């Protein structure tokens with residue numbers, strides 16, 4: 001019964017049986033299947049034994065549900081009475097009713113096969129299993145994967161592929177795809193792609209209702225479908241309930257889509273590409289050789305729905321998660337009932353609440369839409385399921401009034417799309433061909449270019465050959481000419497020759513022969529010349545244009561070269577001028593460096609001369625050793641008189657000036673409180689032997705800005721700048737920092753810098769002593785006449801104070817009028833300015849000399865004060881204390897108040913004597929002078 005039934009795709013089966021009955025829609029069939037009692041049902045409940053409540057009347061269309069079945073049916077199974085009020089008895093008519101023993105195969109063949117195969121004609125189809133939990137929905141839809149218990153799904157797959165293989169239409173091709181989804185707790189998920197959950201249900205004109213994002217698997221054999229089903233079933237939500245050990249807790253939908261492509265005989269359109277069409281067996285042979293046209297593509301979609309079972313919670317005892325699942329299941333089934341109720345409402349078609357649940361939304365096409373649908377309502381036979389069975393039968397009975405309008409889904413759009421693809425393919429082919437031609441054209445172009453290059457080379461070769469030919473032509477022409485001349489000579493020789501020649505000439509045969517030979521040669525060369533000439537003209541004609549072009553190119557290149565050369569020349573000139581500028585800068589820099597070196601040398605020389613000049617002070621001339629004097633003074637030399645202090649003082653002196661300067665200053669101050677110096681301006685040129693200049697001491701500070709010059713300056717300048725010593729006056733300076741200038745007869749208006757010039761200084765040759773410290777702000781100048789290059793020495797301090805005739809010569813002390821030139825800037829000395837490139841350097845030198853003079857003056861003051869104190873004490877010690885003097889002071893000074901006065905005096909006296917002796921020794925060899933001074937001072 002399970003096998004060997006004929007597969008007849010043209011047999012509508014259930015639909016054929018149902019047609020004409022008027023009880024159900026043509027496209028919506030409702031069948032009922034009663035499962036056999038389960039073992040637990042057969043065992044009964046408590047004292048109540050199992051009792052069957054269902055019976056199928058002969059003809060398999062009517063089902064009787066009764067609480068007391070034996071009372072209402074006869075032996076043949078026909079219901080003879082409804083039991084009256086005694087028993088609840090119901091009788092329903094459906095398209096088919098399968099009793100408990102009905103095998104899977106029969107259910108499939110009668111209720112599913114025609115629906116399934118209708119998708120091969122392009123219909124939508126659906127098989128929906130509905131019923132209470134545990135009544136056999138899953139068993140009916142899936143069953144076993146092999147054997148007689150195979151359910152509708154595996155049989156559907158088998159039939160689809162069997163049909164395709166046995167399709168009598170040789171040009172038909174099929175594409176089979178499969179999907180598997182579940183609705184669990186109102187969430188749609190893909191059972192073949194677990195990661196895809198919570199999918200959305202969409203609808204469009206071409207595809208109808210579909211699940212967006214649901215995977216579709218192309219299958220080529222039943223085995224592939226089985227694999228997918230097994231995978232999906234393993235992921236489906238199931239659970240054990242009181243009524244079913246493996247209860248489906250979700251609605252499962254297996255989707256199979258079959259696309260059929262029918263291609264009648266040859267048209268211009270080619271076959272569609274890309275889709276893995278499954279060819280029917282009869283169409284495989286020879287089909288490849290034809291060029292079929294796409295007549296139509298029919299798309300059939302089959303929904304195989306295994307609903308979750310409705311259940312009464314108080315019966316199943318569900319709690320927790322199961323309770324929630326039950327609620328969701330019942331809610332969606334309730335929505336399904338509402339949709340069916342709306343669809344079967346005899347009144348004017350009202351709103352269909354498809355969107356009340358995912359299930360009804362998904363089954364929208366299958367319920368009242370474009371679909372051929374079979375609903376299989378499953379019921380249990382036991383009395384305990386009586387109410388659920390009655391509910392299910394009522395539900396199914398209502399559903400059988402659903403009107404579906406099924407039509408073939410001929411995918412015109414897709415056909416159009418395929419035609420569009422064909423057009424695109426043709427366009428691409430044309431494009432390919434065109435590009436191929438382009439490739440060919442490019443190759444031809446390359447070949448042509450290559451040929452052109454070769455032709456160019458040939459042309460050049462031809463020109464070369466032409467030139468050679470021309471030369472050859474000229475050569476032959478010359479030869480011809482020579483030959484003609486030779487012939488003419490021969491002829492003339494014959495004509496005018498001797499007897500032998502005349503004789504020959506007169507021989508007609510010889511004459512004719514010669515003439516022929518001459519003509520022959522002439523013709524040969526003339527022809528040759530003509531040919532060459534023609535060849536030359538041809539070559540020249542063809543080459544003239546090329547030659548012109550080359551000429552143009554050459555001219556253009558020549559212009560470019562000229563322009564570039566001009567630019568290069570400009571750049572070279574620019575480089576040369578820059579180089580010259582650079583050289584000039586270098587020369588100037590060298591000049592400056594030379595000048596700097598010279599100035600440096602001058603500075604060194606001047607410094608040295610200044611030192612020498614300071615050392616050559618009168619004390620120095622007397623041979624006083626500054627260091628010896630320093631040592632001799634000891635504590636009297638000032639705060640730094642101790643050896644350690646001396647060392648510090650020496651360091652200080654090295655920083656501030658040379659020791660010789662300070663020692664000389666000290667010595668000078670020691671000599672009777674007067675500064676007596678010998679001008680060092682004569683060093684090297686005008687030694688001051690026999691004369692000296694004595695300037696009155698001035699112990700005030702040098703005024704700011706006063707100019708100090710000395711003979712050393714002139715000497716230094718004269719050494720470094722030969723010829724200038726005549727224009728520079730020897731300069732001396734006083735120990736107090738007063739600047740003076742010695743103006744010789746050949747000097748030119750040398751005046752103090754930064755001060756006012758004395759009117760008298762410019763008159764006559766003489767020594768001008770500028771003493772701005774005298775008479776307040778006025779400056780005074782003393783002019784001392786002296787021989788050229790020989791400085792006149794002045795006498796003692798009286799010279800500085802008043803004019804008088806010096807012993808060595810006339811000394812005219814011309815004091816400048818007080819304030820006469822005050823405020824009038826002195827003009828710069830032209831001679832000095834010519835020598836010194838920078839007046840600032842002169843100023844710097846003079847400022848340095850001024851600083852040294854200040855230092856000397858300061859030291860001198862210290863020494864003078866010491867000496868005065870020393871002398872006062874000596875006087876005091878010798879003559880006794882002055883009336884105002886305090887003994888305590890004396891004692892205190894000695895630090896010994898207990899000493900007797902005579903003893904102290906003796907000690908002080910001896911100390912002073914020792915001091916005087918030391919000082920005398922220090923100034924060496926002049927102890928008499930020193931003593932005289934001391935005595936004079938006293």
Ligand SMILES: Nc1ncnc2c1ncn2[C@@H]1O[C@H](COP(=O)(O)OP(=O)(O)OP(=O)(O)O)[C@@H](O)[C@H]1O
Nearest residue numbers: 035036133134135136137138139244247248308309
């Ligand atoms: N026609 C049948 N012949 C033999 N056994 C059947 C038949 N129908 C159902 N059964 C058995 O009944 C039990 C319940 O069946 P099934 O699981 O298919 O019920 P269901 O309606 O799918 O339940 P649920 O809604 O809870 O999933 C299973 O053990 C199944 O083998």
